Amino acid sequence: MNDFQTFFAMGGYGAYVWPAYGLTALAFIAMLGWTVTTLKARRREEQGLSAAGRARRGRREAKS
Amino acid sequence: MSAAFALFLHDLKLQFRHGSDLVAPLAFFVLAVLMVPLGVGPEPNLLARLAPGMLWITALLATLLALDRLFQRDFEDGTLDLLALSPMPLELTVLAKVAAHWVTTGLPFMVIAPILGVMLHLDGNSFLALEISLLIGTPVLSMIGAFGAAVTLGARRGGALLALLVLPLYVPILIFATSAIAAAGEGLSPRPHLLLLASFFAGGIVLVPFAAAAALRNALE
Amino acid sequence: MTTARIPLLHRYANPAAFGRLSSQILPWTAGVSAILLGLGLYFGLFASPPDYQQGNTVRIMYVHVPAAIMSEVVYGLMAAAAAAGIIWKHALADLFVKAAAPLGAAFTFICLVAGSLWGKPMWGAWWVWDARLTSELVLFFLYLGYLALVDAFDDPQRGLRAGAILVLVGVVDLPIIKFSVDWWNTLHQPASLITMSGPKMDKSMLLPLFLMIGGFTTFFITVVLMRLESELLARRIRAWRTASGDE
Numbered sequence: 001m002n003d004f005q006t007f008f009a010m011g012g013y014g015a016y017v018w019p020a021y022g023l024t025a026l027a028f029i030a031m032l033g034w035t036v037t038t039l040k041a042r043r044r045e046e047q048g049l050s051a052a053g054r055a056r057r058g059r060r061e062a063k064s
Numbered sequence: 065m066s067a068a069f070a071l072f073l074h075d076l077k078l079q080f081r082h083g084s085d086l087v088a089p090l091a092f093f094v095l096a097v098l099m100v101p102l103g104v105g106p107e108p109n110l111l112a113r114l115a116p117g118m119l120w121i122t123a124l125l126a127t128l129l130a131l132d133r134l135f136q137r138d139f140e141d142g143t144l145d146l147l148a149l150s151p152m153p154l155e156l157t158v159l160a161k162v163a164a165h166w167v168t169t170g171l172p173f174m175v176i177a178p179i180l181g182v183m184l185h186l187d188g189n190s191f192l193a194l195e196i197s198l199l200i201g202t203p204v205l206s207m208i209g210a211f212g213a214a215v216t217l218g219a220r221r222g223g224a225l226l227a228l229l230v231l232p233l234y235v236p237i238l239i240f241a242t243s244a245i246a247a248a249g250e251g252l253s254p255r256p257h258l259l260l261l262a263s264f265f266a267g268g269i270v271l272v273p274f275a276a277a278a279a280l281r282n283a284l285e
Numbered sequence: 286m287t288t289a290r291i292p293l294l295h296r297y298a299n300p301a302a303f304g305r306l307s308s309q310i311l312p313w314t315a316g317v318s319a320i321l322l323g324l325g326l327y328f329g330l331f332a333s334p335p336d337y338q339q340g341n342t343v344r345i346m347y348v349h350v351p352a353a354i355m356s357e358v359v360y361g362l363m364a365a366a367a368a369a370g371i372i373w374k375h376a377l378a379d380l381f382v383k384a385a386a387p388l389g390a391a392f393t394f395i396c397l398v399a400g401s402l403w404g405k406p407m408w409g410a411w412w413v414w415d416a417r418l419t420s421e422l423v424l425f426f427l428y429l430g431y432l433a434l435v436d437a438f439d440d441p442q443r444g445l446r447a448g449a450i451l452v453l454v455g456v457v458d459l460p461i462i463k464f465s466v467d468w469w470n471t472l473h474q475p476a477s478l479i480t481m482s483g484p485k486m487d488k489s490m491l492l493p494l495f496l497m498i499g500g501f502t503t504f505f506i507t508v509v510l511m512r513l514e515s516e517l518l519a520r521r522i523r524a525w526r527t528a529s530g531d532e
Contacts, residue, residue: 007331010341016406017344020399021330024348027391028504035511042518046300049525056529211454215447219437229430229451232423233458236465243472264461275454278371282446 068156071147075164089126089169090176096122097180108185115184116245117238119194120201123173124234127205130169131230132223134161134213135280148284155273158280162203162210162272170202186249193248193258197241200261207272208233214279237264298376300517307510314510318503325496333489342406347493349399351501352392353417356424359389359505363431364456367449377513379445380520382452383435384512388505390428396421416470420463427455441523 010017079086100118101111138144147157177198178191186194212230216222244257297303329347336343363382370378397418404413412418431448438444486494 010344011335013340013342013406016342016402020345020348020402021326023398024352024395027395031388031391031508032504035508035515039511039515039518042515042522043304046518046522046525049522049529053525053529215451216434216437218443219434219447220439221437225430225433225437228426228433232426232430232462233454235423236458236461239465239469243469271457275450279447279450282443282450285443 067150067152068160071152071157071160072163075161076167079164079168086168086172089130090172092129093122093126093173094176094180096125097184100184112185112187112249115181115186116190116194116242116249118184119177119180119186120197120238120242120245123170123177123198123202124205124231124238126173127169127202127209128227128230130165131209131213132216132226134165134210135217136213136222139217139283144280145284148281154277154280158210158214158273158276159269162206165210166203166206170198170206173202174198186245189251190245190249193245193254196254196258197244197261200258200265201237201241204237204261204264204268205234207268208237211272211276211279214276214283217280217283237261240264298517300514300521303377303517304514307514311507311510314503314507318500318507321496321500321503325493325500328496329493333493334487336490339407342403343490345399345403346490347497349396349403350494351497352396352399353421354498355501355505356389356393356396356421358502359385359392360424360427360452360456360459363389363452367452370445370449371453376520377517379449380513380516381509382431382449383445384516385505385509386428386431386435386448388508388512390425390432392501392505393421393425393428397425414470414473416463416467419470420466423462423466424459427459431455441520 008014008018097118100114104110104114135144138147148154174195177194181191181194209226209230212226212233216225216229219225240257240260244254244261247257248254297306325347329344333344335341363385366378366381366385369375370382400415400418400421401411404415404418405411431451434451435444435448438447
């Protein structure tokens with residue numbers, strides 16, 4: 001436990017080192033997370049729209 | 065060439081007709097400079113040290129004030145379309161408009177700047193450097209500003225966006241102009257700083273019209 | 286689709302085709318990124334010594350410097366893509382600029398905050414007008430300007446083109462800005478003994494640094510590929526919506 005505390009204290013600079021790494025990690029998670037979420041949502045939306053478009057075309061061709 | 069000059073004169077006439085367009089940037093300039101001693105205290109040495117920076121910062125901001133109308137009116141009433149289609153190159157149109165803008169903002173600044181310098185206790189040796197830095201630098205402000213106005217044409221919230229785009233690009237001009245004035249105040253030569261400013265002027269005159277014209281074409285399509 | 290201005294649609298401007306290509310590349314870049322970042326963290330935080338002068342704050346360098354490098358490299362890539370988009374009118378080029386911009390802004394932000402956290406114990410102030418930090422701040426605003434401009438147009442294509450022109454002007458001005466800020470800094474501040482670029486590098490410090498640089502780069506490649514597919518999809522969605530609106 002003492003070893004961990006020493007490590008965590010970073011020779012007194014812990015208050016600077018950990019927020020720096022923490023913010024970097026947060027930024028990476030945000031970049032990745034936001035990208036993946038938007039990508040999945042858009043994939044779903046595009047599939048929905050193209051399916052609807054194909055269905056419309058099918059109906060139109062059936063009518064003519 | 066004469067077509068460009070005609071456009072320049074025409075724009076000037078328009079500016080003078082709407083007198084308020086002229087007064088606002090100037091009034092802002094004077095008021096902003098007057099705010100400085102009110103904000104930091106009237107101690108002459110402090111004001112003298114702040115003077116080059118404050119004069120140039122307010123020149124920057126007042127230039128911005130007059131910029132978003134540079135192309136806006138012509139864009140809205142269709143004149144810009146006609147200018148783009150005319151045999152005169154769009155790049156030359158840009159230069160003509162920049163020149164007109166400068167005559168109504170940069171040039172008047174050069175006239176009042178010495179008076180404001182006196183009020184800010186600017187060092188006596190600095191006045192010539194102040195004037196030269198304004199002479200070389202304010203046209204560059206107008207040029208870069210014209211690019212900003214062109215690239216934000218047709219954008220939503222163009223006015224606020226313009227400041228965001230243009231101020232970072234103004235940084236080198238601000239730095240070299242103020243250090244020229246400060247150097248002169250310390251008895252050093254302002255020449256190297258002014259020569260660098262002149263190189264920005266030269267580069268800007270060549271490059272900015274092309275960038276601005278490309279941005280205008282994008283907005284007009 | 287009759288005007289000559291329509292961009293040359295390469296096969297990979299089709300989001301499905303692009304998605305297939307990127308799904309082959311992504312697992313590799315993501316995997317390599319995870320490994321490099323993991324190793325970099327291990328060596329950076331555990332298995333490397335503190336600095337003789339700066340103590341453990343030097344470990345901040347292992348995120349600050351890679352972020353700084355990425356912030357500049359990404360802008361350079363954006364400028365190259367912007368030029369390619371204007372010259373060859375390839376849809377992917379303009380979209381790459383838009384895809385990369387938020388990532389570049391994030392790296393710049395990390396660089397600024399980590400630099401500030403490094404500066405406080407070293408120089409006693411949360412913000413110092415160090416030449417590198419000041420230039421980074423201006424670069425941050427160049428990124429913000431692009432992001433604001435590109436989304437400010439109702440016509441997305443117009444926004445992309447305006448943004449491309451802005452990035453090209455910015456990349457020409459960037460060295461001038463850095464030069465002027467550096468020059469301004471030496472004019473106004475005495476030379477400091479401890480520079481932001483860190484102490485003279487011992488081999489034990491170079492290793493985590495390079496691992497993190499590699500990790501940051503592969504992370505960028507991974508995320509930008511995903512964002513690029515996302516932008517292509519957004520374009521396709523708009524096209525579908527316009528088409529169905531015509532019915």
